[in-house]
Amino acid sequence: MYKFYKIGFHNPNLTFKEKWNNINFTYFFFISVLAAVGVLMLYSAANGDWNVWALKHVVRFAMGAAFMGVLVFVDIKVFLHYAYYFYAATLLLLIVVQVAGYTGMGATRWINLGFMKLQPSELMKIALVLALAKYFHSTTLQNIETIRGIIPPILMALVPAGLIMVQPDLGTGMMLLMTTGVILFVVGVQIWKFVAVGAGVTALMPIAWHFLHDYQRQRVLTFLNPERDPLGAGYHIMQSKIALGSGGVFGKGFLSGTQSHLNFLPEKHTDFIFTMLSEEFGIIGALAVVIINFLILLYSYSFALKTTSYFGKLTIIGLTTNYFLYVFINIAMVLGLIPVVGVPLPMISYGGTVMLSVMASFGVIMAMYVNKDTNLGKD
DSSP: OHHHHHOSOOOOOOOHHHHHHHOOHHHHHHHHHHHHHHHHHHHHHTTSOIIIIIHHHHHHHHHHHHHHHHHHTSOHHHHHHHHHHHHHHHHHHHHHHHHHOEEETTEEEEEEOSSOEEOHHHHHHHHHHHHHHHHHHHSOHHHHTSHHHHHHHHHHHHHHHHHHHTTTOHHHHHHHHHHHHHHHHHHTOOHHHHHHHHHHHHHHHHHHHHHSOHHHHHHHHHHHOGGGSTTTTTHHHHHHHHHHHHHTTTOSOTTOOHHHHTTOSTTTTTTTHHHHHHHHHHHHHHHHHHHHHHHHHHHHHHHHHHOOSHHHHHHHHHHHHHHHHHHHHHHHHHTTSSOOOOOOOTTTSOOHHHHHHHHHHHHHHHHHHHTTTOOOOOO
8 A cells, every 4th residue: 555655647736627627527417316306305395385494405405516516626635634624623513512512302413503503423424534534645554554553543433433422423423433444444454353343342232232322222122123112112113114115116196195294204304205205206216316326326436446546535435435324324224224323315305514514525525536646645
C-alpha cells in the first residue's frame, strides 16, 4: 500500500470546465428518481396533501442538490486538509447534544437551531469516513499490520459511536462501526483481528444486554417472536408484514393502501415508507426502488475503482458503504429480518438532516471521482 502512494501522475488543479466534463450525470439522474419517488410517497402518506411532508421534501432535495453541486467542484486537497478539523467539529457537536440537545420521541439527538433541528450523528457518518481515509492515506501498510497502528482509527470510531448510542441511537452507532470495519478490511487489516474482535463482542453480549434500554430489549425480543405482543412491541412489524403481503405483485394502487391510509401502519412517512410503497405498488414497485439503489451503489463503487488517489478511493468506499447500510437496514427492518432500529430509507423517507447529509455524501463521492486522476502523495 505504501508503494501505491508513489505511483501515478500528479494531476494539477482542474479547471471548472474539466470538472464539469468529469461529472457523471446519470448518477445524479438515479438519485433524482429516488427523490421523486419519495415526493410521491410522502404525498400519499399525507392522504393527498402536498403541504404536510411532500413539499418540504422537494425543498430539502433542492437544497441538497445545490449543496451537492458545490461539493462536486471542491478540490480534493481541501477534503484531505480539513478532514480532521471536520471530524473534531462534528465530535464537538455530539458532545453539545449530550449537554444541551433537543429531545424528541424519547431521544436526545438534535441541536435546535431555530430554523431546523440539526442531527450531528448524520454529519459524523461523513466526518468519520473522511478522517479514516486521511489516516490510512498518511500511514503505511507496515503500520496498519501492527496493533498500535489500528488503535487510533478504532478510537476515532468508538468515541462518536459511544456518544451516539447513549442518545440513544443504536442503529446509527452500529452503522458507524460497520462502516469502519469495512474500511479496515479494505486497507488490509488481518482477518484474525476481525475474528478476535467478533469473539470479544460475542463474549460481551450478555453484559451489553443489561445496558440496553427497555425499548431496545423489547425490539430484540419482538424480532425473535413478533407474535409475543402483537398490540404492543410487536405492533410495528406485524402491521408492516401485513401491508407488505397485501400489496401483492402490482399493489393496490397509488393512494389506495388500506394499511397505511387507515393508519394501521406506524411511521409511514419515515421508517416504514418502503412498506407503504410496497403496499401501493406491489413487488414491482419495491423491486424498482431496490434496482435504482443497486445502480447507485454500482456506480459509486465503480468510481472508487477508477480513482487514483488512495484518499479518494477510501472516501468513496466508506460513504458508499454507509449508503448501502442505510438501504439494507431499512428494508431488512421492515421485512422483519432484523430488529427495528429506526433507520430511514434515504432519499425517500422524510427527514431534513438525513436528506442533506446523504446528498452531501453524494457530492463528496462525485468530487473524488471528478478528481479521479489526482495522486495526492503524502499529506
